[in-house]
Amino acid sequence: EAGVAQSPRYKIIEKRQSVAFWCNPISGHATLYWYQQILGQGPKLLIQFQNNGVVDDSQLPKDRFSAERLKGVDSTLKIQPAKLEDSAVYLCASSLAPEARLSYEQYFGPGTRLTVT
Amino acid sequence: AQSVTQLGSHVSVSEGALVLLRCNYSSSVPPYLFWYVQYPNQGLQLLLKYTTGATLVKGINGFEAEFKKSETSFHLTKPSAHMSDAAEYFCAVSPGGSTLGRLYFGRGTQLTVWP
Numbered sequence: 001e002a003g004v005a006q007s008p009r010y011k012i013i014e015k016r017q018s019v020a021f022w023c024n025p026i027s028g029h030a031t032l033y034w035y036q037q038i039l040g041q042g043p044k045l046l047i048q049f050q051n052n053g054v055v056d057d058s059q060l061p062k063d064r065f066s067a068e069r070l071k072g073v074d075s076t077l078k079i080q081p082a083k084l085e086d087s088a089v090y091l092c093a094s095s096l097a098p099e100a101r102l103s104y105e106q107y108f109g110p111g112t113r114l115t116v117t
Numbered sequence: 118a119q120s121v122t123q124l125g126s127h128v129s130v131s132e133g134a135l136v137l138l139r140c141n142y143s144s145s146v147p148p149y150l151f152w153y154v155q156y157p158n159q160g161l162q163l164l165l166k167y168t169t170g171a172t173l174v175k176g177i178n179g180f181e182a183e184f185k186k187s188e189t190s191f192h193l194t195k196p197s198a199h200m201s202d203a204a205e206y207f208c209a210v211s212p213g214g215s216t217l218g219r220l221y222f223g224r225g226t227q228l229t230v231w232p
Contacts, residue, residue: 042225043222111159
């Protein structure tokens with residue numbers, strides 16, 4: 001079974017530029033999560049999708065971050081414009097949970113390491 | 118409010134020694150509890166989880182953890198450390214109920230294993 005795929009693995013941009021990350025979850029997984037992991041900290045949930053609908057984006061800085069999950073499969077996370085404090089690893093995870101409230105095991109991708117200079 | 122506290126950002130043990138990584142949580146509803154491991158430049162991998170039932174749970178690679186409700190703890194242990202256990206370990210809580218299955222992570226504990 002293929003795991004969660006993410007690209008790119010590394011990205012370096014200057015502040016005020018824009019960047020996009022892509023995630024392909026495990027086939028059949030209804031729930032998809034984007035986490036931000038700042039160096040020295042645990043992952044923090046940014047947004048959670050159930051199929052192609054958003055169920056939790058309370059921690060997403062909506063003035064600069066956006067995410068979509070068209071057709072309930074792949075997802076993209078965008079930052080525009082980037083700030084220095086956005087430097088982090090962005091992790092995508094997916095789970096089989098048929099309903100957003102159910103806590104099934106989350107499977108994580110390798111992450112995208114973003115450096116903003 | 119939900120929070121996870123991992124005591125000790127760095128733990129060092131000798132190969133063959135006991136591994137003990139501490140995790141305490143706060144949750145307003147009965148939680149589900151998880152331990153994840155992260156190797157360099159990789160995503161998180163589930164070691165073990167507690168949802169309901171037996172409070173001592175066994176995971177992969179010889180790790181186990183015990184849910185102690187009275188102490189709000191979920192410490193991770195392994196009787197004998199191996200060099201390959203060197204990694205970062207994260208404790209996470211999912212409060213369940215109507216909280217959408219989201220995970221709240223601790224800050225992580227870096228485990229170093231000396232030969």
